[in-house]
Amino acid sequence: MIVKGNLVDCTKEGTIRIRENNFLVIEDGIISKIYSQDELPDSLKNEEIEDYGDSLILPGLIDMHLHAPQFAFRGLGMDMELLDWLNTYTFPEEAKYKDIEYAKKAYKKFVDALAKSYSTRAIVFATLHTDSTILLMDMLEESGLKCFVGKVNMDRNSTDELIETTESSIDSTVKWLDICKDRYKNIKPIITPRFIPSCSDELMKALGNIRGDTYGLQSHLSENPKEVEWVKELCPDSDGYLDAYNKRGNLNKSKVDTVMAHCVYSDDKEIELLKEKNVYVAHCPQSNICLSSGIAPIRKFLDNGIKVGLGSDIAAGYSLNILNQAVEAIGLSKLYWRYIDKNSKPLELAEAFAIATRIPGSYFGKVGAFEEGFEADMLVINDEELNKDIDDIRKRFERFLYLSDECSLRAKYVSGVKTVTV
Numbered sequence: 001m002i003v004k005g006n007l008v009d010c011t012k013e014g015t016i017r018i019r020e021n022n023f024l025v026i027e028d029g030i031i032s033k034i035y036s037q038d039e040l041p042d043s044l045k046n047e048e049i050e051d052y053g054d055s056l057i058l059p060g061l062i063d064m065h066l067h068a069p070q071f072a073f074r075g076l077g078m079d080m081e082l083l084d085w086l087n088t089y090t091f092p093e094e095a096k097y098k099d100i101e102y103a104k105k106a107y108k109k110f111v112d113a114l115a116k117s118y119s120t121r122a123i124v125f126a127t128l129h130t131d132s133t134i135l136l137m138d139m140l141e142e143s144g145l146k147c148f149v150g151k152v153n154m155d156r157n158s159t160d161e162l163i164e165t166t167e168s169s170i171d172s173t174v175k176w177l178d179i180c181k182d183r184y185k186n187i188k189p190i191i192t193p194r195f196i197p198s199c200s201d202e203l204m205k206a207l208g209n210i211r212g213d214t215y216g217l218q219s220h221l222s223e224n225p226k227e228v229e230w231v232k233e234l235c236p237d238s239d240g241y242l243d244a245y246n247k248r249g250n251l252n253k254s255k256v257d258t259v260m261a262h263c264v265y266s267d268d269k270e271i272e273l274l275k276e277k278n279v280y281v282a283h284c285p286q287s288n289i290c291l292s293s294g295i296a297p298i299r300k301f302l303d304n305g306i307k308v309g310l311g312s313d314i315a316a317g318y319s320l321n322i323l324n325q326a327v328e329a330i331g332l333s334k335l336y337w338r339y340i341d342k343n344s345k346p347l348e349l350a351e352a353f354a355i356a357t358r359i360p361g362s363y364f365g366k367v368g369a370f371e372e373g374f375e376a377d378m379l380v381i382n383d384e385e386l387n388k389d390i391d392d393i394r395k396r397f398e399r400f401l402y403l404s405d406e407c408s409l410r411a412k413y414v415s416g417v418k419t420v421t422v
Contacts, residue, residue, distance in 0.1 A: 005052035029415035060120025060377030061322040062360040065261040065282035065311025071110040074315035082224040095161035103132040144419035150192025195220040208249030216256030223262035285328035287313035309360025326352040376416040
Protein backbone atom coordinates (compact mmCIF):
# COMPACT_ATOMS: atom_id res chain seq x y z
CA MET A 1 0.00 0.00 0.00
CA ILE A 2 1.18 3.54 -0.77
CA VAL A 3 -0.21 6.64 0.96
CA LYS A 4 0.58 10.19 -0.17
CA GLY A 5 0.16 13.50 1.65
CA ASN A 6 1.81 16.08 3.91
CA LEU A 7 3.54 14.11 6.67
CA VAL A 8 3.88 15.73 10.11
CA ASP A 9 5.55 13.85 12.97
CA CYS A 10 8.25 14.15 15.65
CA THR A 11 11.89 13.18 15.30
CA LYS A 12 13.72 11.13 17.92
CA GLU A 13 15.19 14.42 19.15
CA GLY A 14 11.70 15.81 19.75
CA THR A 15 11.49 18.33 16.92
CA ILE A 16 8.56 18.62 14.50
CA ARG A 17 9.33 17.15 11.08
CA ILE A 18 7.36 18.15 7.98
CA ARG A 19 7.61 16.35 4.65
CA GLU A 20 5.31 17.78 1.99
CA ASN A 21 3.79 15.54 -0.68
CA ASN A 22 5.64 12.44 0.49
CA PHE A 23 4.83 8.80 -0.15
CA LEU A 24 4.63 6.17 2.60
CA VAL A 25 5.19 2.64 1.33
CA ILE A 26 3.58 0.17 3.73
CA GLU A 27 4.11 -3.59 3.76
CA ASP A 28 2.26 -5.84 6.22
CA GLY A 29 1.34 -2.81 8.30
CA ILE A 30 4.93 -1.57 8.57
CA ILE A 31 6.45 1.50 6.90
CA SER A 32 9.10 0.10 4.55
CA LYS A 33 10.10 3.25 2.65
CA ILE A 34 9.37 6.99 2.53
CA TYR A 35 9.86 8.90 -0.71
CA SER A 36 9.57 12.50 -1.77
CA GLN A 37 7.76 13.25 -5.03
CA ASP A 38 11.04 13.27 -6.95
CA GLU A 39 12.34 10.06 -5.36
CA LEU A 40 9.45 7.68 -6.04
CA PRO A 41 10.88 4.81 -8.15
CA ASP A 42 9.36 4.13 -11.56
CA SER A 43 8.53 0.61 -10.39
CA LEU A 44 6.04 2.06 -7.87
CA LYS A 45 4.44 4.75 -10.02
CA ASN A 46 1.90 2.36 -11.48
CA GLU A 47 0.91 0.98 -8.06
CA GLU A 48 -2.40 2.05 -6.53
CA ILE A 49 -1.78 5.15 -4.41
CA GLU A 50 -4.08 6.56 -1.72
CA ASP A 51 -3.50 10.19 -2.62
CA TYR A 52 -4.79 12.54 0.07
CA GLY A 53 -3.72 15.66 -1.78
CA ASP A 54 -3.03 18.60 0.51
CA SER A 55 -4.30 16.91 3.68
CA LEU A 56 -2.16 16.64 6.80
CA ILE A 57 -1.11 13.11 7.74
CA LEU A 58 -0.17 12.62 11.40
CA PRO A 59 0.76 9.57 13.47
CA GLY A 60 -2.15 8.12 15.42
CA LEU A 61 -2.52 9.53 18.91
CA ILE A 62 -2.02 7.45 22.06
CA ASP A 63 -4.37 7.61 25.06
CA MET A 64 -2.31 6.30 27.97
CA HIS A 65 -5.06 6.32 30.60
CA LEU A 66 -8.86 6.14 30.50
CA HIS A 67 -11.74 4.32 32.18
CA ALA A 68 -14.15 2.73 29.69
CA PRO A 69 -17.05 2.26 32.16
CA GLN A 70 -16.97 5.94 33.08
CA PHE A 71 -17.73 7.14 29.56
CA ALA A 72 -21.44 7.14 30.39
CA PHE A 73 -21.17 9.90 33.00
CA ARG A 74 -18.40 12.13 31.61
CA GLY A 75 -19.00 15.79 32.40
CA LEU A 76 -20.63 15.10 35.78
CA GLY A 77 -19.31 15.85 39.25
CA MET A 78 -16.66 18.30 38.12
CA ASP A 79 -17.18 20.36 41.30
CA MET A 80 -15.76 17.54 43.47
CA GLU A 81 -12.32 16.30 44.37
CA LEU A 82 -11.12 12.77 43.68
CA LEU A 83 -12.25 10.69 46.66
CA ASP A 84 -15.74 12.23 46.91
CA TRP A 85 -16.13 11.95 43.14
CA LEU A 86 -15.24 8.26 43.21
CA ASN A 87 -17.79 7.50 45.92
CA THR A 88 -20.56 9.65 44.43
CA TYR A 89 -20.27 8.87 40.72
CA THR A 90 -17.62 6.31 39.81
CA PHE A 91 -18.27 3.39 42.10
CA PRO A 92 -22.08 3.38 41.67
CA GLU A 93 -21.68 3.51 37.87
CA GLU A 94 -19.03 0.81 37.70
CA ALA A 95 -21.18 -1.50 39.86
CA LYS A 96 -23.73 -1.57 37.00
CA TYR A 97 -21.31 -3.53 34.82
CA LYS A 98 -22.17 -6.70 36.72
CA ASP A 99 -25.19 -6.68 34.39
CA ILE A 100 -23.84 -7.84 31.02
CA GLU A 101 -26.78 -6.31 29.14
CA TYR A 102 -26.02 -2.90 30.60
CA ALA A 103 -22.36 -3.40 29.75
CA LYS A 104 -23.21 -4.19 26.12
CA LYS A 105 -25.09 -0.93 25.66
CA ALA A 106 -22.62 1.27 27.54
CA TYR A 107 -19.45 -0.23 26.09
CA LYS A 108 -20.80 0.00 22.54
CA LYS A 109 -21.14 3.78 22.93
CA PHE A 110 -17.62 4.00 24.35
CA VAL A 111 -15.99 1.84 21.67
CA ASP A 112 -17.82 3.64 18.84
CA ALA A 113 -16.60 7.00 20.18
CA LEU A 114 -13.01 5.84 20.67
CA ALA A 115 -12.94 4.31 17.19
CA LYS A 116 -13.97 7.65 15.66
CA SER A 117 -11.53 9.67 17.78
CA TYR A 118 -7.96 10.66 16.90
CA SER A 119 -6.60 7.81 19.06
CA THR A 120 -5.33 4.65 17.40
CA ARG A 121 -4.12 3.05 20.65
CA ALA A 122 -5.12 3.23 24.29
CA ILE A 123 -4.49 1.79 27.74
CA VAL A 124 -7.85 1.14 29.34
CA PHE A 125 -9.35 0.38 32.75
CA ALA A 126 -12.46 -1.82 32.71
CA THR A 127 -14.17 -2.89 35.97
CA LEU A 128 -13.64 -5.82 38.33
CA HIS A 129 -16.26 -7.89 36.43
CA THR A 130 -14.63 -10.56 34.28
CA ASP A 131 -17.49 -11.12 31.81
CA SER A 132 -17.91 -7.40 31.13
CA THR A 133 -14.16 -6.95 30.73
CA ILE A 134 -13.98 -9.73 28.14
CA LEU A 135 -16.96 -8.14 26.36
CA LEU A 136 -15.10 -4.81 26.20
CA MET A 137 -11.97 -6.49 24.87
CA ASP A 138 -14.01 -8.31 22.21
CA MET A 139 -15.60 -5.03 21.09
CA LEU A 140 -12.25 -3.24 20.94
CA GLU A 141 -10.79 -6.13 18.94
CA GLU A 142 -13.55 -5.72 16.34
CA SER A 143 -12.92 -1.96 16.16
CA GLY A 144 -9.39 -2.46 14.82
CA LEU A 145 -7.83 -0.34 17.57
CA LYS A 146 -4.82 -1.65 19.48
CA CYS A 147 -5.22 -1.49 23.26
CA PHE A 148 -4.17 -2.81 26.61
CA VAL A 149 -7.22 -3.50 28.80
CA GLY A 150 -7.25 -4.26 32.51
CA LYS A 151 -9.72 -6.11 34.72
CA VAL A 152 -9.69 -3.92 37.83
CA ASN A 153 -8.79 -5.35 41.26
CA MET A 154 -10.39 -4.02 44.48
CA ASP A 155 -10.68 -5.82 47.83
CA ARG A 156 -11.06 -2.93 50.30
CA ASN A 157 -12.35 0.62 50.75
CA SER A 158 -15.18 0.49 48.24
CA THR A 159 -18.94 0.07 48.21
CA ASP A 160 -20.55 -3.31 48.91
CA GLU A 161 -21.54 -3.59 45.24
CA LEU A 162 -18.01 -3.00 43.98
CA ILE A 163 -15.64 -5.08 46.04
CA GLU A 164 -14.12 -8.55 45.89
CA THR A 165 -12.66 -10.80 48.52
CA THR A 166 -8.90 -11.05 48.25
CA GLU A 167 -9.14 -14.67 47.16
CA SER A 168 -11.82 -14.04 44.52
CA SER A 169 -9.90 -11.06 43.14
CA ILE A 170 -6.78 -13.20 42.68
CA ASP A 171 -8.67 -16.17 41.26
CA SER A 172 -10.74 -14.11 38.83
CA THR A 173 -7.60 -12.38 37.54
CA VAL A 174 -5.90 -15.69 36.82
CA LYS A 175 -9.02 -17.01 35.06
CA TRP A 176 -9.37 -13.77 33.05
CA LEU A 177 -5.78 -13.99 31.84
CA ASP A 178 -6.36 -17.61 30.86
CA ILE A 179 -9.42 -16.60 28.78
CA CYS A 180 -7.35 -13.91 27.04
CA LYS A 181 -4.68 -16.34 25.82
CA ASP A 182 -4.74 -16.68 22.01
CA ARG A 183 -8.09 -14.87 21.86
CA TYR A 184 -6.94 -11.52 20.47
CA LYS A 185 -4.71 -10.06 17.78
CA ASN A 186 -4.96 -6.37 18.73
CA ILE A 187 -5.93 -6.36 22.41
CA LYS A 188 -3.69 -7.35 25.32
CA PRO A 189 -4.42 -7.74 29.03
CA ILE A 190 -2.68 -5.55 31.62
CA ILE A 191 -2.63 -6.08 35.40
CA THR A 192 -4.78 -3.36 36.99
CA PRO A 193 -4.90 -2.75 40.74
CA ARG A 194 -7.13 0.33 40.94
CA PHE A 195 -4.82 2.05 43.41
CA ILE A 196 -3.20 1.31 46.77
CA PRO A 197 -6.21 2.39 48.88
CA SER A 198 -8.51 -0.16 47.20
CA CYS A 199 -6.08 -3.12 47.28
CA SER A 200 -4.78 -4.91 50.37
CA ASP A 201 -1.11 -5.78 50.79
CA GLU A 202 -1.94 -9.44 50.19
CA LEU A 203 -3.70 -8.66 46.93
CA MET A 204 -0.96 -6.31 45.71
CA LYS A 205 1.74 -8.91 46.35
CA ALA A 206 -0.30 -11.58 44.57
CA LEU A 207 -0.80 -9.31 41.55
CA GLY A 208 2.95 -8.70 41.42
CA ASN A 209 3.50 -12.46 41.28
CA ILE A 210 0.82 -12.93 38.62
CA ARG A 211 2.40 -10.19 36.56
CA GLY A 212 5.79 -11.89 36.67
CA ASP A 213 7.91 -10.92 33.69
CA THR A 214 5.02 -11.27 31.23
CA TYR A 215 2.41 -8.55 31.74
CA GLY A 216 2.33 -4.79 32.02
CA LEU A 217 0.76 -3.07 35.03
CA GLN A 218 -1.29 0.14 35.24
CA SER A 219 -2.51 2.07 38.26
CA HIS A 220 -2.79 5.54 39.81
CA LEU A 221 -0.08 7.48 41.61
CA SER A 222 0.07 10.66 43.70
CA GLU A 223 -3.03 12.23 42.17
CA ASN A 224 -4.65 14.07 45.09
CA PRO A 225 -3.32 15.37 48.46
CA LYS A 226 -5.87 13.43 50.55
CA GLU A 227 -5.13 10.27 48.58
CA VAL A 228 -1.38 10.69 49.16
CA GLU A 229 -1.92 11.09 52.92
CA TRP A 230 -4.22 8.07 52.96
CA VAL A 231 -1.51 5.91 51.38
CA LYS A 232 0.94 7.02 54.09
CA GLU A 233 -1.51 5.74 56.71
CA LEU A 234 -2.16 2.48 54.88
CA CYS A 235 1.51 1.75 54.08
CA PRO A 236 3.68 2.95 57.00
CA ASP A 237 6.48 0.63 55.81
CA SER A 238 6.93 2.60 52.60
CA ASP A 239 8.88 5.72 51.77
CA GLY A 240 6.28 7.32 49.52
CA TYR A 241 3.40 6.27 47.28
CA LEU A 242 5.41 4.66 44.48
CA ASP A 243 7.59 2.88 47.02
CA ALA A 244 4.41 1.27 48.38
CA TYR A 245 3.89 -0.35 44.97
CA ASN A 246 7.56 -1.26 44.83
CA LYS A 247 7.65 -2.92 48.26
CA ARG A 248 4.63 -5.02 47.27
CA GLY A 249 6.37 -6.36 44.19
CA ASN A 250 4.44 -4.42 41.54
CA LEU A 251 7.39 -2.72 39.83
CA ASN A 252 9.49 -5.77 39.08
CA LYS A 253 11.08 -5.95 35.64
CA SER A 254 8.74 -7.27 32.95
CA LYS A 255 8.61 -7.52 29.17
CA VAL A 256 5.88 -4.85 29.33
CA ASP A 257 6.46 -1.74 31.44
CA THR A 258 4.41 -0.10 34.18
CA VAL A 259 2.14 2.91 33.57
CA MET A 260 1.23 5.24 36.43
CA ALA A 261 -1.44 7.88 35.90
CA HIS A 262 -1.20 11.46 37.21
CA CYS A 263 1.97 11.68 39.39
CA VAL A 264 0.93 15.20 40.39
CA TYR A 265 2.70 15.08 43.77
CA SER A 266 5.75 13.02 42.82
CA ASP A 267 8.75 14.48 44.69
CA ASP A 268 12.40 14.10 43.72
CA LYS A 269 12.70 10.72 45.46
CA GLU A 270 9.63 9.39 43.67
CA ILE A 271 10.90 10.76 40.36
CA GLU A 272 14.16 8.90 40.91
CA LEU A 273 12.24 5.65 41.47
CA LEU A 274 10.04 6.28 38.41
CA LYS A 275 13.19 6.50 36.32
CA GLU A 276 14.89 3.52 37.97
CA LYS A 277 11.90 1.27 37.31
CA ASN A 278 11.29 2.65 33.79
CA VAL A 279 7.72 3.64 34.68
CA TYR A 280 5.72 5.55 32.06
CA VAL A 281 3.82 8.58 33.38
CA ALA A 282 0.32 9.13 31.99
CA HIS A 283 -0.23 12.88 32.32
CA CYS A 284 -3.94 13.73 32.52
CA PRO A 285 -4.10 17.55 32.56
CA GLN A 286 -7.83 17.95 31.94
CA SER A 287 -8.66 15.52 34.74
CA ASN A 288 -6.22 17.25 37.10
CA ILE A 289 -8.00 20.54 36.42
CA CYS A 290 -11.55 19.19 36.71
CA LEU A 291 -10.99 17.41 40.02
CA SER A 292 -8.76 20.19 41.40
CA SER A 293 -5.94 17.68 41.81
CA GLY A 294 -3.03 19.97 40.99
CA ILE A 295 -0.29 20.52 38.40
CA ALA A 296 2.08 17.66 37.62
CA PRO A 297 5.83 18.46 37.26
CA ILE A 298 6.04 17.35 33.63
CA ARG A 299 9.24 19.29 32.91
CA LYS A 300 11.00 17.43 35.74
CA PHE A 301 9.85 14.11 34.32
CA LEU A 302 11.10 14.92 30.83
CA ASP A 303 14.39 16.37 32.08
CA ASN A 304 14.99 13.18 34.05
CA GLY A 305 14.41 10.98 31.02
CA ILE A 306 11.06 9.62 32.20
CA LYS A 307 8.69 8.63 29.40
CA VAL A 308 5.53 10.75 29.49
CA GLY A 309 2.29 10.23 27.58
CA LEU A 310 -1.14 11.83 27.74
CA GLY A 311 -4.36 10.38 29.10
CA SER A 312 -7.92 11.56 28.60
CA ASP A 313 -8.78 9.95 31.97
CA ILE A 314 -12.43 9.63 31.01
CA ALA A 315 -14.49 10.55 32.96
CA ALA A 316 -12.50 12.80 35.27
CA GLY A 317 -11.47 14.30 31.96
CA TYR A 318 -14.38 14.87 29.60
CA SER A 319 -12.78 14.74 26.12
CA LEU A 320 -11.41 11.73 24.21
CA ASN A 321 -9.45 14.13 21.99
CA ILE A 322 -5.81 13.71 23.04
CA LEU A 323 -4.92 16.96 21.29
CA ASN A 324 -7.20 18.72 23.79
CA GLN A 325 -5.05 17.12 26.49
CA ALA A 326 -1.89 18.32 24.73
CA VAL A 327 -3.17 21.90 24.74
CA GLU A 328 -4.12 21.64 28.43
CA ALA A 329 -0.66 20.23 29.17
CA ILE A 330 0.99 23.26 27.57
CA GLY A 331 -1.23 25.60 29.57
CA LEU A 332 -0.63 23.86 32.90
CA SER A 333 3.12 23.82 32.31
CA LYS A 334 3.01 27.60 31.93
CA LEU A 335 1.17 27.92 35.25
CA TYR A 336 3.69 25.57 36.88
CA TRP A 337 6.50 27.82 35.63
CA ARG A 338 4.75 31.06 36.61
CA TYR A 339 3.50 30.09 40.07
CA ILE A 340 5.47 27.06 41.30
CA ASP A 341 8.96 26.83 39.81
CA LYS A 342 10.54 29.66 37.82
CA ASN A 343 13.25 27.23 36.66
CA SER A 344 10.68 24.95 35.06
CA LYS A 345 10.50 25.74 31.35
CA PRO A 346 6.96 25.48 29.90
CA LEU A 347 6.24 22.77 27.35
CA GLU A 348 6.85 23.69 23.74
CA LEU A 349 4.53 22.70 20.91
CA ALA A 350 6.86 19.95 19.69
CA GLU A 351 7.10 18.45 23.17
CA ALA A 352 3.33 18.39 23.54
CA PHE A 353 3.05 16.63 20.18
CA ALA A 354 5.77 14.15 21.17
CA ILE A 355 3.96 13.16 24.38
CA ALA A 356 0.81 12.58 22.32
CA THR A 357 2.54 10.35 19.74
CA ARG A 358 6.13 9.16 19.67
CA ILE A 359 7.01 8.90 23.37
CA PRO A 360 3.95 6.89 24.50
CA GLY A 361 4.02 5.03 21.19
CA SER A 362 7.19 3.32 22.41
CA TYR A 363 5.06 1.49 24.98
CA PHE A 364 3.50 -0.39 22.05
CA GLY A 365 6.78 -0.91 20.18
CA LYS A 366 7.82 1.08 17.11
CA VAL A 367 4.77 3.33 17.01
CA GLY A 368 4.08 7.06 16.80
CA ALA A 369 6.33 8.34 14.01
CA PHE A 370 6.84 8.03 10.27
CA GLU A 371 10.09 6.12 9.92
CA GLU A 372 11.12 2.87 8.30
CA GLY A 373 10.25 -0.06 10.55
CA PHE A 374 7.48 1.78 12.41
CA GLU A 375 3.90 0.54 12.39
CA ALA A 376 1.72 2.59 10.05
CA ASP A 377 -0.69 4.31 12.44
CA MET A 378 -1.97 7.38 10.57
CA LEU A 379 -4.56 10.13 10.82
CA VAL A 380 -5.56 11.92 7.62
CA ILE A 381 -6.82 15.38 8.55
CA ASN A 382 -9.06 17.67 6.52
CA ASP A 383 -8.17 21.17 7.75
CA GLU A 384 -9.37 22.95 4.61
CA GLU A 385 -11.97 25.18 6.28
CA LEU A 386 -9.77 26.01 9.26
CA ASN A 387 -6.66 26.81 7.25
CA LYS A 388 -7.94 27.78 3.80
CA ASP A 389 -5.93 31.03 3.80
CA ILE A 390 -2.69 29.48 5.14
CA ASP A 391 -0.18 27.71 2.93
CA ASP A 392 2.58 27.10 5.47
CA ILE A 393 2.29 23.47 6.70
CA ARG A 394 3.93 24.30 10.05
CA LYS A 395 1.33 26.97 10.79
CA ARG A 396 -1.49 24.73 9.60
CA PHE A 397 -0.33 22.01 11.96
CA GLU A 398 -0.02 24.39 14.92
CA ARG A 399 -3.56 25.69 14.43
CA PHE A 400 -4.84 22.15 14.02
CA LEU A 401 -3.26 21.10 17.32
CA TYR A 402 -5.07 23.91 19.13
CA LEU A 403 -8.30 23.84 17.11
CA SER A 404 -8.56 20.17 16.17
CA ASP A 405 -12.28 20.01 17.00
CA GLU A 406 -12.89 22.30 14.01
CA CYS A 407 -11.36 19.78 11.57
CA SER A 408 -12.50 16.41 10.29
CA LEU A 409 -10.88 13.01 10.19
CA ARG A 410 -10.74 11.86 6.55
CA ALA A 411 -9.22 8.47 7.33
CA LYS A 412 -7.64 6.55 10.17
CA TYR A 413 -5.20 3.65 9.86
CA VAL A 414 -3.98 1.27 12.56
CA SER A 415 -0.93 -0.75 11.48
CA GLY A 416 -1.80 0.05 7.87
CA VAL A 417 -5.43 -1.08 8.16
CA LYS A 418 -8.01 1.62 7.46
CA THR A 419 -10.48 1.69 10.37
CA VAL A 420 -12.25 4.99 9.61
CA THR A 421 -13.18 6.56 6.28
CA VAL A 422 -15.10 9.84 5.96
